[in-house]
Amino acid sequence: MDTIFGIDLGTTNSSLAILRDGIPTVIPIDDNGLVPSVVSLDPESGEFVIGRRAKRRSILFPDYTVKSIKRLMGKDTMTRIGDQELTPEDISCKILAYIKTQGEKTTGKTISRVVITVPAYFNDAQRRATIKAGEMAGLDVVRIINEPTAASLVYEGPDTEAGRHHILIYDLGGGTFDVSVLRIQGEVREVLSSRGNTQLGGDDFDRKLLDHVLDHLRMEAKVDLSDDQRAxxxxxxxxxxxxxxxxxxxxxxxxxxxLAEQDGKPVHLDMEISRSTFESLIEEFIDATFYEIKHAVEEAGLEPEDLDRVILVGGSSHIPAVIEGLKTTLGLLPELAVDPELCVALGAAVQGGIMAGEIFNQILVDVTAHSLGVRVVGEEDDYFDAKPDTFAAIIPRNTPIPVTRSEVFFTIGDNQKKILTDVFQGEKKQCSRNEFIGSFTMPLHPSPKNSQIVIEFSYDLDGIIHVVTEQKGYDNRKEVTMSVRERGAGGVQASISENYLQRKAKKLIKDTESPEDDPLKIQLKEALDAYSKAISSGAPEEDIESLEEDLLDAIESVEEDG
Ligand SMILES: Nc1ncnc2c1ncn2[C@@H]1O[C@H](COP(=O)(O)OP(=O)(O)OP(=O)(O)O)[C@@H](O)[C@H]1O
Ligand SMILES: [Mg+2]
Incomplete structure (x- = not known):
């Protein structure tokens, strides 16, 4: 069986690992386990350099070098490198492609199937962007797993006799913060809760310290270097x-x-910084992580004293204020993971081993980090607003995956023509404050107000969302897959079953003896064909909606005529 490699695609550093004789092992690249997640363009050769060499170039060629691209994953934005404009996926793809080719050189094996880790708190768009980057790099991304969950796989659980064991994984890296609470019992590792912030990490601490140094230069040397890229x-x-x-x-x-020149004289920096100054600069960030862990423990249904171990992952968890604060908050001495910077990649390799069948008896139960649900008319709405904004969660956060859940909703008018299903992810009560995932409409069979509509959501281990809407009692349903993999930039993969409108149009055409002689029926057939074709080819939802209107008009004309 093909080996499945593990990749930690980090904000600051990435790593590649493999399971060798049952032991997860990091594969060195450029003689090092950590590959800086840095991409730089060499303007002369027009070639990109990645990793350690790119990191070295960042000082001399800041305009040609990009760091911390992970923070922009899932965003619709472009980054300029020299004269090129690249998406976050394009840049991450270069890092992954480099890891692939260099890893192949080191191991002599083809690297194709991989498990890539993402922060537990990444949403659907961020996960989708990660898979896309992997695919663009020629990798088959067999699974995306959460970083703290991966880290937990490296951690040896207690003997089965010891019974349940609760661990908290605190992962503070370069760009993201994640906390997960797990229960380990025998071979089952169950994530009970996950929280985090995808925009909090060592980069923020660097920025605070940089501002502090720039202020110092402004005061002492009377020079403002904030626009001097190279400085x-x-x-x-x-x-x-x-x-x-x-x-x-x-x-x-x-x-x-x-560092720079001022009135023809060089500007030097000679400054001493104390740990306490630094820690006061970053206090709000560190406190924010403690706020998250308190809630993570609560959401896991535990008290801090129920925790058996606190494991520190990520480079920034070396900061003494983190260790001290955790001790006070949880009353437990946190331990640095065996290899805080590498254990995520090692865990990804373990997951790869589980999937390739090399490791048995390990069962991993992960949870959804965000709630999934739909837009409904509800308490968050102003009666006069044109568009409702209430978010109804169908799969609440921290639900173990895979999962299928359904809820019943009601139509709001007599003979309502259709329902619009807007899918969102997030914890806010208003849709507008959550992350939009996709939407689709389903034409409705004429029915009185308050008819039942059942919406069913399934979420699988690859983060693929499957939605089924059904008009109860009318044999009218629509299935849509909002796939992390298949969803293109714009729309969703839609409609598997034939809907009510299509059946109705077909019936009207069939009921006529010679439809070819009836101009209204010809029109109806054309409208039906165009509509069905748009659905089966996965046309954008706006196009489908407008063809649906045409089809409804054509049906009405035939009915009025008859
Ligand atoms: N001893 C240390 N003390 C404080 N910070 C550190 C230490 N060692 C590394 N760091 C910081 O840790 C960060 C890198 O950590 P790590 O490699 O775990 O991040 P990453 O996995 O790339 O990021 P993420 O998990 O957020 O995507 C950098 O900001 C680095 O400056
Ligand atoms: Mg990390």
């Missing part, structure tokens, strides 16, 4: 190094000679 690139590197050293020493000196 900023140098200082960003310097403050990151200082931050890392502050995890093990109480003071650091930042020395950067000849």
């Amino acid at each position: 900023i690139a140098r200082l960003t590197e310097a403050v990151e190094q200082a931050k890392i050293r502050l995890s093990v020493q109480p003071f650091v000196k930042i020395l950067e000679p000849a």
